[in-house]
Amino acid sequence: MATTLVHQHKSIAPPKGVEVWDVDPYDEAVLTNPLPFFDALRAKGGLVYVPRYEILISGRYEETREIFYDHARFLSSRGVGMADFKLEEPWRPPSIVLEVDPPEHTHNRRVIMRALSPSVVRKLEQDFVEDAERLVDEVLAQGEIEAVAAIAEAFPTHVFPRAVGIKQPDARKLVDYGAMVFNAVGPDNELRQRVMARAPEIVPWINEQCDRSRLTEDGIGATIFAAADAGEIGEAEAGMLIRSLLSAGVDTTVSGIGSALWCLAQHPEQFQYLRSEPTNLSGPAFEEALRFCTPVQAFFRTAGQDTTVSDIEIEEGTKILCVLGAANRDPAKFENPEAFDIGRDARGHLALGVGVHSCVGQIIARAEGRAILGALAERVSRIEFAGEPKWRPNNSMRALESLPLKLS
Ligand code: HEM
Secondary structure (H helix, E strand, O other), X not given: OOOOEEOOEEOOOOXXXXXXXXXXXXXHHHHHOOHHHHHHHHHHOOOEEEOOOOEEEEOOHHHXXXXXXXXXXXXXXXXXXXXXXXXXXXXXXXXXXOOOOOOHHHHHHXXXXXXXXXXXXXXXXXXXXXXXXXHXXXXXXXXXXXXXXXXXXXXXXXXXXXXXXXXXXXXXXXXXXXXXXHHHOOOOOHHHHHHHOXXXXXXHHHHHHOOHHHEOOOOHHHHHHHXXXXXXXXXXXXXXXXXXHHHHOOHHHHHHHHHHHHHHHHXXXXXXXXXXXXXXXXXXXXXXXXXXXXXXXXXXXXXXXXXXXOOEEEOOOOEEEEEHHHHOOOOOOOOOOOOOOXXXXXXXXXXXXXXXXXXXXXXXXXXXXXXXXXXXXXXXXXXXXXXXXXXXXXXXXXXXXXXXXXXX
């Protein structure tokens, strides 16, 4: 029997016992203010069926973690977006780390993990700290700033491409490519179409940066190409792994740092607490911001077989939207989850994923977060809003459009 497709994946009926909810998780009002959607989602059950896209959605911590963790039953190779790569051709060749399953995944991930190991990041960290201090001095001299551009984008787009070894970085193109990647995982809505229209301009530039000749000889990129020289992976695969870094390593940290600034401006007492012990608290403060705002709000998994979660029968081919942002605010897991509290134990949050696909760049992401929050805590006495912050709709990323701040 031919498979019927809906929104680029197999058409599925609501499983027995699951609430059918006529909501659009991609409505711009939901994307820019997701908290009421998160609360309603968790209240409706472990899994909810959304007829408009014929998908299941999970928002409670337990089910979201179970699905995200279990790579054997819930596949990444069929795409972490709404489209099923088994049935539809993806918009770009799939990532050979994010969008593959073991054993292929295990092999490729080993190469990328080595390039981003704790010892590699330890060597980068002092530079991150010095760059963060310089940047904070600059913005402090300005007083009022647009913090998305001046800090959240400026810092990662300076330190990260340099660490990878990109000889001629273009901050705008890197951020815009990230927007493309993270909007692409949604349905084919206006948001996705708008960013995809820029693909002919940006994608070739990104691909060029992944070539060995464009990279310095001492960066993370060179370590990945050394694995190609050793015969561990092919030359083309090395380039694909660099592309994964550029896809996943810029907008995520821009979002994480922007969100952390927003949280600290909104909770001045937490900023004062951070100032009391910058060295010890900058890490926990970044971690709590990741839990509280969750840069990657939601990714899909595809059921590779008929299976069950919380006694709900799930049919092979079902697309499940795992809402990490909702799980990270589940009161069943985090006490008083609506409080931004840098003193809490935020461990176990899902902002960096879980299981074999958990964020391979988390050590470097945390080092960037610690550096910038540490520099702010050491040098700035108050962070206040200088205007209304605005969130930017994106099909999977929680990102600020603008964040006017006054630093003193
Ligand atoms: C605060 C910043 C970051 C956040 C919130 C974040 C979030 C995530 C999440 C949620 C996943 C899991 C995806 C899944 O299971 O489907 C992931 C995977 C990944 N991240 Fe990050 N990330 C961040 C920074 C970075 C950086 C800086 C890099 C590059 C150095 C990076 C590279 C990757 C890659 C390559 C994967 C795929 C890993 C795999 O499939 O095995 N990320 N990230």
